[in-house]
Each structure stands twice: as C-alpha cells, then as structure tokens.
Amino acid sequence: MENWAKPLRRVVIVGGGAAGWMSAGALSAVLKPPYEIRLVESDEIGIIGVGEATIPPIRMFNGLAKIDEAEFLKATQGTFKLGIEFVNWGRQGERYFHGFGGVGREALWPVDFSQYWLRLRALGRALPLDAYVISNMAAKANRFMLPRPDMKGSPLEALGYAYHFDAGLYARHLRKLSEARGVRRTEGKVVRVLLNEEAGPTEGHVRAVQMESGELVEGDLFLDCSGFYGLLIDKALHTGYEDWSHWLPCDRAVAVPSESTAPLLPYTRSTAHRAGWQWRIPLQHRVGNGHVYSSAHVSDDEAAGTLLKHLDGKPLADPRIIKFRTGMREQAWRRNVVAIGMSAGFVEPLESTALHLIQMGVAKLIEAFPHAGFDAVEIAEYNRQSRERYEYVRDFIVLHYHLNQRDDSEFWQACAAMAIPEKLRWRMDLYASSGRLADVNGDLFREPSWLEVMEGQNLRPRGWLALAELQGVEETAAYFKGVSETIAACVAVLPEHAEFVRRYCSSPGSR
Numbered sequence: 213m214e215n216w217a218k219p220l221r222r223v224v225i226v227g228g229g230a231a232g233w234m235s236a237g238a239l240s241a242v243l244k245p246p247y248e249i250r251l252v253e254s255d256e257i258g259i260i261g262v263g264e265a266t267i268p269p270i271r272m273f274n275g276l277a278k279i280d281e282a283e284f285l286k287a288t289q290g291t292f293k294l295g296i297e298f299v300n301w302g303r304q305g306e307r308y309f310h311g312f313g314g315v316g317r318e319a320l321w322p323v324d325f326s327q328y329w330l331r332l333r334a335l336g337r338a339l340p341l342d343a344y345v346i347s348n349m350a351a352k353a354n355r356f357m358l359p360r361p362d363m364k365g366s367p368l369e370a371l372g373y374a375y376h377f378d379a380g381l382y383a384r385h386l387r388k389l390s391e392a393r394g395v396r397r398t399e400g401k402v403v404r405v406l407l408n409e410e411a412g413p414t415e416g417h418v419r420a421v422q423m424e425s426g427e428l429v430e431g432d433l434f435l436d437c438s439g440f441y442g443l444l445i446d447k448a449l450h451t452g453y454e455d456w457s458h459w460l461p462c463d464r465a466v467a468v469p470s471e472s473t474a475p476l477l478p479y480t481r482s483t484a485h486r487a488g489w490q491w492r493i494p495l496q497h498r499v500g501n502g503h504v505y506s507s508a509h510v511s512d513d514e515a516a517g518t519l520l521k522h523l524d525g526k527p528l529a530d531p532r533i534i535k536f537r538t539g540m541r542e543q544a545w546r547r548n549v550v551a552i553g554m555s556a557g558f559v560e561p562l563e564s565t566a567l568h569l570i571q572m573g574v575a576k577l578i579e580a581f582p583h584a585g586f587d588a589v590e591i592a593e594y595n596r597q598s599r600e601r602y603e604y605v606r607d608f609i610v611l612h613y614h615l616n617q618r619d620d621s622e623f624w625q626a627c628a629a630m631a632i633p634e635k636l637r638w639r640m641d642l643y644a645s646s647g648r649l650a651d652v653n654g655d656l657f658r659e660p661s662w663l664e665v666m667e668g669q670n671l672r673p674r675g676w677l678a679l680a681e682l683q684g685v686e687e688t689a690a691y692f693k694g695v696s697e698t699i700a701a702c703v704a705v706l707p708e709h710a711e712f713v714r715r716y717c718s719s720p721g722s723r
C-alpha cells in the first residue's frame with residue numbers, strides 16, 4: 213500500500229492557545245483509539261490570551277466538545293453576554309446595541325418585521341428598535357436568565373446569549389478535558405519542521421516537528437495552531453497571506469485588565485476613540501479591556517494613555533501591546549496541514565468572531581476528516597467554505613468602520629471615504645433603497661444583526677417595500693405595542709445578571 217493510502221491516524225496539533233485546545237477538545241470528543249492526538253505547546257512562548265468575548269454559536273461548540281456549561285463558566289470566571297453596546301460609532305455621543313437573537317417577531321406577513329417598523333417610525337408610531345429586541349432590553353436592565361424552551365411563543369423561549377470568559381483559563385479547562393480523553397501534551401519549543409522528501413503524492417507534506425529537546429513528533433495530519441507565527445502553514449509551507457489592512461486599518465491593540473466594578477454587565481462595550489476603539493469585557497473577577505488602534509494614526513503611548521483614561525476600575529497590570537495584520541491565509545488547508553486560529557487569519561476582535569472561526573475550522577475538519585491520503589476536492593471545498601466565512605465576517609466588520617459620520621479625525625474620515633468590498637456595497641445599497649435586508653446563505657450575521665448596525669450607525673432607507681402597507685396602521689401599531697409590552701414584562705421578571713451568575717456558576721475568587 214502506498215504511504216498516502218495508509219489510514220490516517222496520528223493527529224498533531226502545534227500550539228496550545230484557544231485554537232489548539234479547542235481543536236483538541238472537539239477532536240478528542242470524536243476520535244477514539246486507534247486515533248492518536250498529540251498537542252505541542254511552548255510555555256515560554258505563551259499564548260495571546262485576549263479572546264474573551266464570544267457569540268452564541270459557541271454553545272454549539274460546547275455541545276460538540278461535550279463541555280458542561282456551568283462547570284466551564286466556573287472554571288473560567290465566565291459571565292453571560294447578550295450583545296455589544298457600541299458607543300461613539302455613528303457620531304460621537306451616540307450609542308446603540310447589537311443584541312443576539314431576533315428583532316421583533318416573525319409572525320407578521322408578508323414582509324419582514326423591520327419593514328413594518330420602518331413604516332411606523334415614519335409615522336411617528338414606533339419605539340426605538342431596542343424595544344422590540346429582548347436581549348437589548350434585558351442587557352440595558354442588567355438582567356439575565358437562560359432561555360426557556362418550555363415557554364412556547366414567549367420571547368424567553370429562545371433568548372440569544374453567549375459568554376465572556378478568561379481566555380487563559382478557557383485553554384486550561386479545555387486542556388484538562390482533552391487530556392482526560394487521551395490527548396498527549398508535549399511542552400517545549402518546536403525548532404524545526406520536517407517535510408517528506410520522498411517523491412510521490414506526499415512529497416512536501418509535513419512529516420514531523422522537531423522539539424528543542426531533540427524529540428521528533430511525527431504525524432499524518434498536522435493542525436497549525438501556532439497563532440501569528442504560522443509555524444507550519446507559513447514558515448514551512450510558505451502559504452501566502454491576503455492582506456486586508458486597506459479595509460481594516462487597525463493593526464495593534466493595547467490590553468489591560470482592571471478591577472471589577474458593579475454592576476456586572478451582561479454585555480461587551482465597544483467605545484470608538486480617535487483612531488480605533490476600546491473593548492470592555494466584564495468577567496467575574498476582573499474586567500478585560502483593550503484599545504484596538506491604527507499605528508499610522510496614533511502612537512503606542514497615546515493609545516495606552518487613552519485606554520487607561522477610559523477604564524472603569526483600577527488597572528491590575530501594565531498595558532501589553534499586541535501587533536497584528538488583518539487578513540487571511542490564502543489556503544487554510546494545504547497538503548496535510550490545516551491552519552486553525554490566528555495562523556489561518558485574523559479579522560478584528562470587534563464582533564468577537566475569532567473563537568467562532570476556530571470552532572468552524574475544527575468542526576468542518578471533523579466533517580471532512582480524511583480516511584487515508586488527502587483528496588484535493590475535499591481540501592478545495594474546505595478552503596472555499598473557510599474563505600467564505602472569513603469574508604462574510606470581514607464585510608460585517610468593515611461596515612462598522614465605513615458607516616460613520618464622525619468628522620473629528622482623519623482616521624474616521626478615511627474609513628468613511630474608503631472603497632469597500634463589492635458585496636458590502638450591495639447590501640448597504642439594498643437597505644438604503646427599501647430597507648431590504650439581504651438574505652445571504654451562510655453568513656454568520658443574519659438580517660437582525662445587519663439591521664441593528666446599519667440603523668445604529670444612521671443608514672436610513674428611502675422607503676419600505678410595497679406590501680408593508682397591506683396591513684392597517686392601527687392594527688400594526690397595536691401589534692407592535694403588544695410585542696414591546698411582552699418584552700418589557702419578560703425583562704421585569706428576570707434576575708439581575710450578577711445574581712444569576714452567583715447562583716449558577718460562581719467562580720472561586722470572584723466578587
């Protein structure tokens with residue numbers, strides 16, 4: 213039997229950050245002996261450790277990796293997230309909410325709920341969008357509860373939520389789970405990547421990585437989870453990187469944890485500054501903060517100064533600078549190497565999508581897991597899907613930068629004036645014309661997300677679709693009143709977020 217036709221059994225993961233351990237967690241839930249999973253990581257190099265905010269599909273990942281929710285939140289100082297509050301993004305002094313879950317209810321027909329809302333708003337008969345979004349109202353009231361699937365028809369039935377957690381503790385928790393399922397971890401630095409030099413179908417494939425100790429870790433399939441180093445996919449296989457910095461100009465972040473302040477908010481806050489934005493992520497034991505900025509417009513010292521000036525509590529460490537380049541790997545899967553995490557690409561932390569892209573990278577690998585050898589068609593399909601996911605996320609993030617009316621800095625003016633990706637232009641034009649939200653299969657961000665951001669940053673449609681007028685104004689207004697009142701009534705009975713966390717998943721050492 214040719215080497216390439218041997219059953220593929222040995223998986224080697226290079227890197228033990230969120231990407232490495234999420235991959236190990238998911239793979240070890242699926243692959244049992246004779247499969248072997250090894251992970252190598254270097255304590256000396258360490259991890260990036262700032263991925264602290266997530267989006268709702270992470271709950272599916274937890275299901276796949278068999279992670280118990282309360283246990284994992286306890287282990288990671290986790291809290292709940294209902295969405296993101298954006299401050300100063302459209303114009304300075306403005307704020308809006310991008311919440312999880314839907315807007316309004318689906319029951320109106322024949323057009324989308326938002327169409328009736330646009331019409332009522334024009335008549336002065338609608339409340340702001342938030343009044344029809346339960347996650348936004350719950351977030352503003354600082355309340356949270358898990359969804360109640362048993363409450364059919366209630367807004368609480370499918371309350372959308374995700375988590376905030378300590379990224380370092382998350383990797384540690386996944387490591388514990390993965391090791392208990394048989395993943396073998398080797399600590400140390402990889403100093404060399406060995407390629408197969410034998411002529412044949414596996415020529416140029418990675419054969420082994422060599423540790424500083426001299427040990428060779430051999431494998432059939434390698435996951436490059438080495439972060440920005442791209443040890444296998446870039447340094448060994450020289451796979452190109454598509455640069456997106458002309459659309460996403462921020463290239464650095466300065467991060468610092470700070471003391472907790474009450475109340476414990478169930479949402480992330482993103483505040484735009486002169487040449488970037490600042491995140492605020494509340495955990496049980498501290499608040500994670502960072503300022504993402506464009507180094508062409510602001511110095512590191514100034515960026516750190518702005519960050520520190522806008523903290524709610526006392527800093528707990530010195531600010532740490534992280535450099536990055538937005539873009540994606542031309543091929544995430546090349547030969548027998550699959551890049552997952554920051555080695556595969558980095559969009560921007562603005563909508564907390566990086567851990568999601570990791571989750572999808574490993575879930576799709578599991579789906580296409582090879583028998584033996586590597587099928588070019590499978591690899592091409594994996595790469596096609598991966599590209600599509602990254603591009604959808606990119607376009608949604610670019611929307612936030614581009615759609616601003618700030619006139620206080622060169623940075624924001626350049627963002628407003630920049631040429632944007634064609635698909636994004638089309639989606640904005642469609643909304644501007646009739647308030648129509650593009651239904652794009654496969655886009656992580658569905659219509660309600662686009663609506664909230666476009667409205668939140670002041671894109672106002674010229675009209676609405678014709679059939680929004682089929683229903684009488686009074687009837688529509690009464691329906692909307694019912695929706696907002698039901699949401700308000702539901703929010704009123706929810707517990708305070710801090711109280712819910714304390715009862716459900718309080719971590720040692722938290723407040």
Ligand SMILES: Cc1cc2nc3c(=O)[nH]c(=O)nc-3n(C[C@H](O)[C@H](O)[C@H](O)COP(=O)(O)OP(=O)(O)OC[C@H]3O[C@@H](n4cnc5c(N)ncnc54)[C@H](O)[C@@H]3O)c2cc1C
Pocket residue numbers: 226227228229230231232252253254255257258259260261262263264265266379400401402403437438439440441443465502534536552553554555561564565566567568
């Ligand atoms: C500023 C910023 C904010 C972010 N915020 C969010 C957020 O809110 N939400 C979100 O989802 N994501 C966020 N992310 C992204 C998120 O942090 C990363 O996607 C996630 O942590 C995965 O990183 P990684 O595992 O790919 O890389 P890393 O964490 O860098 O891990 C790389 C691993 O490779 C190992 N390694 C490297 N070289 C070698 C070598 N030679 N030998 C052995 N081991 C090696 C390292 O030791 C480490 O274990 C953010 C990223 C940045 C930069």
